[in-house]
Amino acid sequence: MNSADRLKRHRNARRGVTMLVALVLLAMFCGCDRGHEAPESAPLQIFVASSLTEVFEAFEAMYEASNPGVDVVISAAGSQTLRLQIEEGAPADVFVSANMRHLQALVETGHLDDERHFASNALVGIVEGGNPLEISRFEDLVRAQRLVVGGPEVPVGSYTEMMFERVAVANPGLAAELRQRIVSRERNVRQVRAKVELGEADAAFVYRSDALNFEGVEMVAIPEAFQVRASYGLGLASQLKGERRARVEDFVALTMSAQGDEVLREHGFERDVL
Structure with a gap:
């Protein structure tokens, strides 16, 4: 191969690299312009x-x-x-x-x-289906030895804490007894309910929507004075x-x-x- 042919091949290779770089930059530009925007047809x-x-x-x-x-x-x-x-x-x-x-x-x-x-939504207490501890009123929840609530970072947990604070104003002893029975703080309301459903807790506080029409647990109403919606x-x-x-x-x-x-x-x- 003479020097002219070598020069021509070198120039063609450089053009190929330049075009490839341009295409990559174009793709990056288009991607940045769209951000996280999903295609129109995406779910x-x-x-x-x-x-x-x-x-x-x-x-x-x-x-x-x-x-x-x-x-x-x-x-x-x-x-x-x-x-x-x-x-x-x-x-x-x-x-x-x-x-x-x-x-x-x-x-x-x-x-x-x-x-x-x-x-x-409203808060309710729940107990295991069949209610073996015969908990029918809010005050009866002190019969539960294992009480489960949501963690403080979870909405249902923060609402439950607000409810405890209202109970403490009216009946400090009852609020203290309920707090002493907390054995677990879960990361979402479905995990709270599951603890009672599986027999790993005697009672818990969840949303009314999580207890309604659900056969695995029974509801215990929270008095209006303590209720947090x-x-x-x-x-x-x-x-x-x-x-x-x-x-x-x-x-x-x-x-x-x-x-x-x-x-x-x-x-x-x-x-x-x-």
Whole structure:
């Protein structure tokens, strides 16, 4: 090969490398421009507090039935866990939290650009099915030797602590006895309920929605003077736009409709603003 041929091959190789670098930079530029925005046809990603699992599974079925070709994916966990996932980049289109604090934090950081009241819930005590300790009133819960509650970082746990504080004002001895019986603090309300269902706890405090129509446990009412009602909030991802935002808004409209109200009531929730 003479020097001219070698020079020509060298120039062609350089052009190939230059084109490859240009394509890589173009791909990086396009990717940065889109951020975490999902393709228009990607499934709708709905993150919900674990206590709303069955509610949103019902909404999922309703929406997909009336919108063929649209896929809705429900991710349910403790509100604090979902908030952390969103902060770390999880592609949630909608976040429904069991308290407003986690929702407002994500609005402040720019992850969500919209927040609204979604539903309310009430606390109840629960005991094992069959009620072997014959606990029928709130005061009877001191018969439980193993009481389970949500952790302080979990909405149901913070609501339970507020309830204890109200009990302490009216009856400090009762509040102290109940606190002494706490053997476990769980990371979400479904784990709290499971402890009683599996016989690993005598009693627990959960949302009314987690005890209603559930055969594994029995409810114990909390007196109105001690009652703490949970306020659930809903927020939309800030990066939503165009057709995808319209589709997400359409799904949210279903959850906020008269049909949505009926689904909530069937599962022990209310729509009233607290």
